[in-house]
Amino acid sequence: MNNGIHHYCRISNGQVILDDKVLFTNEEKNFDGFIKSVYKHFEIDYPKFYKMDPLCKLSIVIASILLDNSEGAIEDDMALLLSNKSSCIDVDLKHQSTIEDKDDYYPSPANFVYTLPNIALGEISIKYKLRSENSFFIFEDFNPEFMVDYANSLIHLNKASSVLCAWVEVNKDNYNAFVYKVSPNGKTEHSKEHLKTLIE
Amino acid sequence: MDQDFSNISVYATSGNCLSPAGSNVSENLVAIDKGNLAIEKHSNSDLSESPFYGAIISETVIEKEFSKLNYEGPFSKLEKMILIVLNGIVTKYSHVFSKRCGIIFSTTKGNIDALDNAEIENYYLHNTASKISKAMDIKTQPIVLSNACVSGIMAVSVAKRLIQTDKYDHIVVVGADLFSKFVFSGFQSFQAVSPKPCKPYSKNRDGITLGEAAAAMFVTKDKSLLTSNSYKITGESSINDANHISGPSRTGEGLFQSVQKAIKEAGVKPKDIDMISSHGTATNYNDEMEAQAFSRADLAQTPLFSLKGFFGHTLGAAGLLETVISLASADENKIPPSFGFDEMGVTLPLNISAQTQSKSIHTVLKTASGFGGSNTAVIFQKFNTNE
Structure with a gap:
């Protein structure tokens, strides 16, 4: 039983690419300004977006572009497998800045709730009503070998019938995201070698 | 193939x-x-x-x-x-x-x-x-x-x-x-x-x-x-609530489904579970959510304890720390006490282990829940060296 990749989407260097096609370009260097323009261009209707930390913004936008441009229904048990390098560093630094000075101490629940990388999984699960397996892993770089192995194990052990896999890295204005869906019905080769060529 | x-x-x-x-x-x-x-x-x-x-x-x-x-x-x-x-x-x-x-x-x-x-x-x-x-x-x-x-x-x-x-x-x-x-x-x-x-x-x-x-x-x-104090991991599942990022589902849906799937994979029945090492953080919402989930999973009678009253909430370490302690207690056929418990404070019945109890323990259910709507349930069963 071999699994394959359905569609894939990349957001990097001011571009949004879906299956080799550039769908959107914006030279805006500021991450927040850029991701907002992507959110608006693709008419992703999810007002909570504006309250989110950068990691959740990037994750919800790229997952929405991929899923909303895929044919067929989303499986109820589609697992989410997210990964990155910098966890949720931007909102962590923001929360940290609110507690450093004893005379200017103002930690806020609105920031603190986002200080976990797996909140991005929660946001995607809520938007797409996915009561499914999900986990967030950290590696120095996108780890195609692990992603292939773990996505396969979720499917082969009947934990999920498909897996949304992603690298969602954002650290200040440096961002790089790549998402793809894997299932037994996917037509494109699901191997670490092929994933490497897609993310290069 | x-x-x-x-x-x-x-x-x-x-x-x-x-x-x-x-x-x-x-x-x-x-x-x-x-x-x-x-x-x-x-x-x-x-x-x-x-x-x-x-x-x-x-x-x-x-x-x-x-x-x-x-x-x-x-x-x-x-x-x-x-x-x-x-x-x-x-x-x-x-x-x-x-x-x-x-x-x-x-x-x-x-x-x-x-x-x-x-x-x-x-x-x-x-x-x-x-x-x-x-x-x-x-x-x-x-x-x-x-x-x-x-x-x-x-x-x-x-x-x-x-x-x-x-x-x-x-x-x-x-x-x-x-x-x-x-x-x-x-x-x-x-x-x-x-x-x-x-x-x-x-x-x-x-x-x-x-x-x-x-x-x-x-x-x-x-x-x-393996030594004699080893456990087979017979069932496990982690299902998201898809409900709220900082509050658990009121119906305990994600935890309920995680427990059900773990039980199914382990091939056991709820009555086969000898004790539950739960998450039990002592927030109003979490503990009530667990009562909903365990009740729905037919586990209201199963002895249950939270170790948070003893160790505090040790965040990402908690699930593993509590598993290690629970399995070590199971080695001694003991159910640990749920420290801090006095009067029942959730709206559905749970069998909270207020004091240490002696009981032959074979099957242990460990659960945890967290922000982002995450839940995990794992079933451990004593390894029989003749297996």
């Missing part, structure tokens, strides 16, 4: 833990027997303006334990905790640290205190994992799992899956988190911190108590490496 991976049995063995109550499992069990809580009142202006309750491991203990080991640093407090807790596994199993032995480091916030000291490189979790794995001479790239408060127990299920699908023969699973100003201030801003040691499931509960700990287990398919 369909291979049935689910036939491959995976076992957990050689659990260890480090908490303010003890530097190994037996010290922690003795402290539980005596009721000497890991939670204490602290006055530390670096962490909080006013005195507070928490479970914090003294630097002196860490330095003393770490000096017994032979590692060349520098290592942070968290990294020392991890290396201390892993030492038994290194001693016992380093001969199988090959390309077929992985390591999973599970944590909620890792070296989050690095932000206080502007040591940004230490913030990155892959750096922590790689330092640890190099020190231990693990040959494979470390895997970091950061899934809020289910991280530690989810790591056990991830290890089981990767072994069942033949990626590894063994995986070292470690979980660790610190008591930090970062997290403490956040929970204070939520007004979710109890002014006293927390009281899971009690009518008088009023929030969490934070703690710090490290815990470890060795997960393997190789039966020849």
Whole structure:
């Protein structure tokens, strides 16, 4: 039983690419300004977006572009497998800045709730009503070998019938995201070698 | 060519833990027997303006334990905790640290205190994992799992899956988190911190108590490496609530489904579960959500305890710490007490184990839930050496 990749989407260097096609370009260097323009261009209707930390913004936008441009229904048990390098560093630094000075101490629940990388999984699960397996892993770089192995194990052990896999890295204005869906019905080769060529 | 991976049995063995109550499992069990809580009142202006309750491991203990080991640093407090807790596994199993032995480091916030000291490189979790794995001479790239408060127990299920699908023969699973100003201030801003040691499931509960700990287990398919105190991981599942990012589902849907799927995979019935080591944080919403889920899963009669009243909430380490302690109690056929419990404070019946009970224990259910809507349930069954 071999699994394959359905569609894939990349957001990097001011571009949004879906299956080799550039769908959107914006030279805006500021991450927040850029991701907002992507959110608006693709008419992703999810007002909570504006309250989110950068990691959740990037994750919800790229997952929405991929899923909303895929044919067929989303499986109820589609697992989410997210990964990155910098966890949720931007909102962590923001929360940290609110507690450093004893005379200017103002930690806020609105920031603190986002200080976990797996909140991005929660946001995607809520938007797409996915009561499914999900986990967030950290590696120095996108780890195609692990992603292939773990996505396969979720499917082969009947934990999920498909897996949304992603690298969602954002650290200040440096961002790089790549998402793809894997299932037994996917037509494109699901191997670490092929994933490497897609993310290069 | 369909291979049935689910036939491959995976076992957990050689659990260890480090908490303010003890530097190994037996010290922690003795402290539980005596009721000497890991939670204490602290006055530390670096962490909080006013005195507070928490479970914090003294630097002196860490330095003393770490000096017994032979590692060349520098290592942070968290990294020392991890290396201390892993030492038994290194001693016992380093001969199988090959390309077929992985390591999973599970944590909620890792070296989050690095932000206080502007040591940004230490913030990155892959750096922590790689330092640890190099020190231990693990040959494979470390895997970091950061899934809020289910991280530690989810790591056990991830290890089981990767072994069942033949990626590894063994995986070292470690979980660790610190008591930090970062997290403490956040929970204070939520007004979710109890002014006293927390009281899971009690009518008088009023929030969490934070703690710090490290815990470890060795997960393997190789039966020849097992001692008599080993457990087969027979079922596991982690289903998201898809409901709210900082509050649990009111119906306990994600936890209920996780428990049901774990039970189904284990091929047991709810009545076969001898005890539940639950999450029980002592917030109003969490404990009530668990009562809903366990009631729906037909587990209202099963003896249940939360160890948060003893260790505090040790975040990503909690699930693994509580598993190690629960399985060690099961070795002695004992159900630990749910510290802090007095009057029933959830709206559906639960069989809370207020005192230590003796009972023949074969099957243990461990659960955890966390921010982001995450839930994990894992079933452990005693390994029979004649198997």
